[in-house]
Amino acid sequence: MPGVTVSLPVLPPDRPMRLTPTDVTQFVRLEQCERYLRFRLAERAGQDFMKDYDVIPQRITPLLSLSGSTFEEDIEADLTKRLDSVNYSLKYAKAHNRPDNSSEVVEEARKLAPGQAIVLFQPRLEAELAGWRLRGDVDLLSLEKSKDGKLAVLIGDMKSTVEVKVEHRLQVAFYRLMLERILSEGGITSVAVQT
Numbered sequence: 001m002p003g004v005t006v007s008l009p010v011l012p013p014d015r016p017m018r019l020t021p022t023d024v025t026q027f028v029r030l031e032q033c034e035r036y037l038r039f040r041l042a043e044r045a046g047q048d049f050m051k052d053y054d055v056i057p058q059r060i061t062p063l064l065s066l067s068g069s070t071f072e073e074d075i076e077a078d079l080t081k082r083l084d085s086v087n088y089s090l091k092y093a094k095a096h097n098r099p100d101n102s103s104e105v106v107e108e109a110r111k112l113a114p115g116q117a118i119v120l121f122q123p124r125l126e127a128e129l130a131g132w133r134l135r136g137d138v139d140l141l142s143l144e145k146s147k148d149g150k151l152a153v154l155i156g157d158m159k160s161t162v163e164v165k166v167e168h169r170l171q172v173a174f175y176r177l178m179l180e181r182i183l184s185e186g187g188i189t190s191v192a193v194q195t
Helices: 021-029 034-044 049-053 066-082 102-111 166-185
Strands: 016-017 085-087 117-121 124-130 132-137 138-143 151-156 189-195
Touching: 016 021, 016 034, 021 034, 021 132, 021 166, 066 085, 066 117, 102 117, 102 124, 102 138, 102 166, 124 166, 132 166, 151 166, 166 189
Parallel strands: 016 132, 085 117, 151 189
Antiparallel strands: 117 138, 124 132, 138 151
């Protein structure tokens, strides 16, 4: 429309900004497209500003391709045969709007006996860090308690590629910070985290 100026809404200052590690990795993948990030921040803040202009967002191609999905399923099947596991995506019937599993992850860590391990697939973590409300689904989270009671955690991001990209590392770094906060708030302090 000629002569119409469109601007993005002002984000609310009175609550934590919401973001996902995937939002950040897409931002990096899109060569730090500030417009994309601003749209995601507004959307996560619950602002439906596009409706006023009678437009709908065009979704970016999903990060997980069919080959990537098959790759993840094969790894899950192999690990499930050998270790105790919980798949939170399946537990909630793959619902997109399922609740976070932070308290369940803490509980799984607490109930491990020395020498015991469990693998958690797709746990949804949610944590507040530096005024940001972060939420994301971890592909693979391995919890193992040593004989002396220390918790060893491995955070895995399953990709069907041999090339590691900066956005992969960035996503896992977010998960690590989130998990450390969640475990600390849950009273679990003797933790060694690997990515």
